[in-house]
Amino acid sequence: MTRAVQIGEAILSVESVSLAFGGVKALQEVSFDVREHEIRAIIGPNGAGKSSMLNVINGVYHPQQGKIRLRANGAWREFRDMDPHEAAAMGIARTFQNIALFKGMTVLDNVLTGRNLKMRCSFLEQAIWIGRARREEHEHRRAVEEIIDFLEIQHIRKTLVGKLPYGLQKRVELARALAAEPTLLLLDEPMSGMNLEEKQDMCRFVLDVNDHYGTTIVLIEHDMSVVMDISDRVVVLDYGRKIADGTPDEVRANQAVIDAYLGVAH
Amino acid sequence: MSIDIGTHNTFPKLLLHHALVRGALPAIREKDLGIWQTWTWREFADEVRALACGLASQGFKRGDHLALVGDNRPRIYAAVCAAQCLGGIPVPLYQDAIAAEMAFPIQNAEVAYAVVEDQEQVDKLLEILPQCPSLKRIYYDDARGMRHYTQAQLMSYEKLRELGRESHSRDPAFLETQIAKGAGSDTAAMFFTSGTTGNPKGVVLTHHALIDRAKAAAEMEGLSDSDVVLAYLPPAWIGQNIFSYAQPFVTGYSICCPESAETVMTDMREIGPTYYFAPPRVFEALLTQVSIRIQDLWWGGRRSYEYFMGIASRVGGAILDGKQVSLKERLQYFLGELFVYGPLRNVLGMSRVRVAYTAGEAIGPDLFKFYRSIGINLKQLYGSTETSVFVCIQPNGQVKADTVGPAVPGVELKFTPERELLIRSPGLFKEYYKNPQATLEAKDREGWFHTGDAGYFDADGHVKIIDRVKDVGKLADGTLFAPKYLENKLKFFPYIKEAVAFGHARDQVCVFINFDFEAVANWAEKRHMPYTGYTDLASREEVLSLVRECIERVNADVAQEPEIANSQIRRFLILHKELDADDGELTRTRKVRRGAIADKYQPLVDALYSGKGAVHIEAQVKYEDGRSGMFSADLAIRDAKTFAPAAAKRAA
Secondary structure (H helix, E strand, O other), X not given: OOOOOOXXXXXXXXXXXXXXXXXXXXXXXXXXXXXXXXXXXXEOOOOOOHHHHHHHHHOXXXXXXXXXXXXXOOEEEEEOOOOHHHHHHOOEEEEOOOOOOOOOOEHHHHHHHOOHHHOOOOHHHHHHOOOHHHHHHHHXXXXXXXXXXXXXXXXXXXXXXXHOOHHHHHHHHHHHHHHOOOOEEEEEOOOOOOOXXXXXXXXXXXXXXXXXXXXXXXXXXXXXXXXXXXXXXXEEEEOOEEEEEEOHHHHHHOHHHHHHHHOOXX | OOOOOOOOOOHHHHHHHHHHHOOOOEEEEEEEOOEEEEEEHHXXXXXXXXXXXXXXXXXXXXXXXXXXXXXXXXXXXXXXXXXXXXXXEEEEXXXXXXXXXHHHHHHHOOOOEEXXXXXXXXXXXXXXXXXXXXXXXXXXXXXXXXXXOXXXXXXXXXXXXXXXXXXXXXXXXXXXXXXXXXXXXXXXXXXXXXXOOOOOEEEEEEHHHHHHHHHHXXXXXXXXXXXXXXXXXXXXXXXXXXXXXXXXXXXXOEEEEOOOHHHHHHHHHHHOOOEEEOXXXXXXXXXXXXXXXXXXXOHXXXXXXXXXXXXXXXHHHHHHOOOOOOHHHHHHHXXXXXXXXXXXXXXXXXXXXXXXXXXXXXXXXXXXXXXXXOOOOEEEEEOOHHHOOOOEEOOOOOOOOOOOEOEOOOOEEEXXXXXXXXXXXXXXOXXXXXXXXXXXXXXXXXXXXXXXXXEEEOOOOOEEEEEEHHXXXXXXXXXXXXXXXXXXXXXXXXXXXXEEEEXXXXXXXXXXXXXXXXXXXXXXXXXXXXXXXXXXXXXOHHHHHHHHHHHHHHHHHHHOXXXXXXXXXXXXXXXXXXXXXXXXXXXXXXXXXXXXXHHHOHHHHHHHHHOOOEEEEEEEEEOOOOOEEEEEEEEEEEEOOOOOOHHHHHHO
16 A cells, blocks of 8 residues: 655654663663654663653653754754653654553543643633633544544543553553644554554554554554564664664564574573 | 325435425434534435435436445435435445455446445455446545545545536436436335345335335334434344334434444433334343443342332333223332433433334343333334335234234235245335346245244234244144244243254154353352352252243243144253354354254154153263363253143133
């Protein structure tokens, strides 16, 4: 199948980023780029630094060395100490490895929180709920309903998130991230702990999001078959270093990757 | 509500009528993006007009077939009517069928045009395109995921409608003339029946047949344009088409399309339909949900539920039927209505239901009575694709758990000596498409349709369907023997999972029983009976008595029916293992393969008829891991009490 949106130029560039927690070197001199509209996977064994990498892109961790450059509206901006809310304002949204939803709220309300940065009205206007605030809420609700339709979660719209099975919670988290209309979507192990069917559904949705909204996606995943099937390019980390970077086929054939995953005979 | 179906003799003419008479009333609702969107009759007629003109501009002409594949969507129904406006024939196909199953209907009807719901259906049709060269155009409703499809056959629904609007503005009188050309005797639609053997058959139904039956049933139930129906079963099934197309077109009521298959329960609660249909398994699933939630209540709530359900089962049905009930019991029922039945109906989404039907298979009497006792007017009906559904309906006040009711006005019924039900009705199908031989086999020269169902009239003139004709046998003394009827009666007990009845050409009826392991294990635990497994329980005297009581209750029931009173069950045994599809004892849809079981367990059958009290069995069993082993046991055979037939009393 041909793609609706052709992969474009790089929109994110990670340049020799190093991150250490005390003596633990989580990331060492890692560089790679992410092109517009592509699905970019970051893989690696446990403790390789995958989530740290995502947290750096997202502005949760600030690297000691190196920089992140992001292209928004055609202009490159360089970051060293970006805060998460700045990242969000730049169009980066993410999901978490351990689901971070509001368990006591309905699916609908959770997804609506994803629209937070798009809300323009003041607190007072929203409290009175007339004119602009009302119009705005209708717009947000519509946007959210479209995402609910897109991810096929209509049947749980009014259900409390805490009551949902794990696979569905993951989908709700994706919905909330999408509600922010991100240009870059970071997915931290979107398929962990899922059964085969849930994984297939999630793969379908990730591909659909990429295809329909043209969203650039960076994902971390353990399941190699998933990664190889849906990503355009793969970065492989091991002990905080980048050991390979390329298409799934190239990565699969790479001796360093095989060694890292299977271990080397001693 | 009475509408003149002499002048409004086709669906498009009915549509124009409603657009004129009740243009501002809702015709169809759809929940889209979380909000119920309403199309009035006028809007619906406009949509149909644009679509019909669009189809015409694409070369669709009188007699062409239009395939429809999709869930209940206003646009799918609009397409059905658009095809009929042009004298074309809509052919709805099951949206969950696999691609290969769609090939035959499309080839058979030489379908050139198709309106489908979404990408999934487009993919299926494109897959079978090489086998179906007749298919020229595919119109899709939901454009999601369709951007990179470049096939020349494809066009979006919106584009088709746009073409239609242009062509309508060029020639505004075109469609009216096309609609006026239609006659009641034209084919209105074609439905493919599943066909258990061989290819499916296309059942051709005329406008007259569908409209006449829809009207007869609507008049009987007093349906009006204020009724509301939830359209949630596949549109390719005749029943859904009757309830959500033919009857609304006759009475002007509105239908509601749920958001998705998973939201049906919530949507039903929001809409509160007044007219409802569901097969028995849906009612059963709903009751199970209720029972589970009742178990979770605090003890006071549970006790009051049990108390009021006790009252409901005593008097609820009688109150619904308008029978005499004492003032005290009325008062009790009223309190129950306040605290239990009303809220329960609300949870089920049935607060406003005036008429509910069930059909398709036998419904358990307890299940049936449960719904009636809480004030839901649940009734049974009988019909098939070939008869435009309505053949028998239970009239209000004459509802029974085990009949399907008397004939609907206009229908003639009779039974052959072999007990086969024959039907003559204005709703009968015209023919099986391109299959004159099958048509002749099903519909004889005098116009009687042979249903293949066996049954008889009960004392009140209600039709009672007992089995398929090919399965019905006779005892040695000539008594009617309907194995499935007896087996079903047994299976309605929660303790009995499967039953296999023998008796054809024998002097008495004997059965094999499989009890429901979960239910009986629970029962045993409550009695502190230790056991090791199914086989162990099967040999227990207590379990044998439990099963015997069930059988004797069936016997008492059967004794009330003079036609089959002699086929009461005399002897039974409990099989040492559960019948299993892997051992060839059940079909994959869990139907008993009576012949295969009789062959396999020949010694057991012989023992049942030899009068012995026990039988030794050695059998090879296959374990789930694929190994097999030998098994031997003594199975007890017990007699069951029989009852004097009621016929003697009645004759006296």
